[in-house]
Amino acid sequence: MGLLDTLFGKKDTNKEKEEKALPWIPLTSVSQLEEIEEKSKTKTQVIFKHSTSCGISRMVINMFVESYGFTEAQLDLYYLDLHAFREVSNETGYKFQVMHQSPQLLVIKNGVAVAHSSHGAITEINLEDYL
Template identity: 30%
Template sequence: MNWKEIATLEEWDEVLSNSSTRGQVILKHSTTCPVSANALHEFEDYLKDSPNPDMDYTLVKVIESRPVSNKIAEDLNVKHESPQIIYLKEKSKYWAASHWSVTKAHMKAVLD
């Protein structure tokens, strides 16, 4: 597994801080949504195929970690959606996609 799950505001602050030196990719995932299950599958497929080694990959479960999910939306000024993938550099959103746009092909095009 090349990603980690975060569940606390402190962990989010660390991811945000790390974006100053490394790209950060965050997948906001709903454990109750079939579209989100598909997005998680696409994310895992992307990560199996030698992802960009200069980035960190993070999962946030939006229902179980609602405060973290809300803080991400607030800090990055991004409307909350789920599933949603956000590419973060230098403490700001560089790219985001949601719903059926969260695909392996889309990730490869933007992140590689």
């Protein structure tokens, strides 16, 4: 079977897919929004709003993780679970003047949202433009 395995690309079931770990900062309280606003004056802040019950949101976050290539020194990356922290999600929209959508990515610089997008368009935001 060795030749057939080589020809047809036998998968090695002993190897688990290596997951890419991002430097997520959990966004769990409204008070963190003030910190994000303040920190954005010296370093780009990014908020990923994720719906844990939505298949589209799961697909988009996986695409985002795969394409992410920044260090903690370049920007801060926040993860907001919309269901667990609905009040924080609502306040995020008010504070940064962005209508709620899910999934959604917000880029905060100098205290304001300089870019935001939702669904598949999230991966079209070039974060490098905001460093």
